[in-house]
Amino acid sequence: MNGVLDPDVLRCARCALRLSAATLPRDLPAGVCLCVDCLLHPPAFAQAVAAFDYEPPFDSLIQRYKGEHRYVMAGALAHLLYCAWMAEDGDAPAVQALVPIPASRASLRRRGFNPASELAAALGAQARLPVLRTALSRRREDGRRQASLGRRQRESAVQGLYACRRSLSGLHVGLVDDVMTTGSTVDAAARALLQAGAVRVTVLVAARTPAAPSRD
Ligand SMILES: [Zn+2]
Numbered sequence: 650m651n652g653v654l655d656p657d658v659l660r661c662a663r664c665a666l667r668l669s670a671a672t673l674p675r676d677l678p679a680g681v682c683l684c685v686d687c688l689l690h691p692p693a694f695a696q697a698v699a700a701f702d703y704e705p706p707f708d709s710l711i712q713r714y715k716g717e718h719r720y721v722m723a724g725a726l727a728h729l730l731y732c733a734w735m736a737e738d739g740d741a742p743a744v745q746a747l748v749p750i751p752a753s754r755a756s757l758r759r760r761g762f763n764p765a766s767e768l769a770a771a772l773g774a775q776a777r778l779p780v781l782r783t784a785l786s787r788r789r790e791d792g793r794r795q796a797s798l799g800r801r802q803r804e805s806a807v808q809g810l811y812a813c814r815r816s817l818s819g820l821h822v823g824l825v826d827d828v829m830t831t832g833s834t835v836d837a838a839a840r841a842l843l844q845a846g847a848v849r850v851t852v853l854v855a856a857r858t859p860a861a862p863s864r865d
Contacts, residue, residue: 710856
């Protein structure tokens with residue numbers, strides 16, 4: 650099983666955003682496939698892998714996982730992600746440790762668990778990789794929920810949000826989150842990992858949000 654993403658769909662090689670011929674930047678060198686954002690503002694991470702797009706029918710898996718507190722679904726989501734990761738390229742064996750995005754205190758109170766952390770634990774078990782659950786921490790708490798923010802607001806909200814207080818010297822890190830929307834969160838977290846000495850960050854997410862016409 651190779652995940653549920655259609656391998657024939659065009660995607661940004663950096664952030665896994667689904668592209669169409671109409672939205673693909675012009676004048677790209679041959680063999681390069683990047684979205685406009687990654688072309689103009691390259692993210693700190695080297696690559697992103699997603700198990701599925703955050704749209705029907707698979708978005709319901711995430712909604713049940715997070716919204717209905719079904720943390721036992723972490724294993725199934727991790728399996729889909731692991732299959733997509735293995736099918737993507739030969740990058741998987743090069744990752745040496747997994748690090749989840751830390752949840753806010755408000756999110757932990759609301760859900761009772763950190764979806765990214767449980768997903769990382771299940772993925773680590775499948776990939777036989779260590780999971781550094783507490784490598785990243787938040788420098789501050791923010792009362793606003795990310796889901797309610799637009800792209801530029803998200804970028805501002807997460808700038809300098811994450812800190813890594815342990816050395817990751819020389820490590821290729823797999824950064825795990827449940828959903829990647831604009832990429833602002835994983836970009837901010839990847840910067841903290843690189844500052845801690847990581848040599849490369851691969852983002853691993855269950856779901857990738859497709860670009861929406863209303864996205865600012
Ligand atoms: Zn991109």
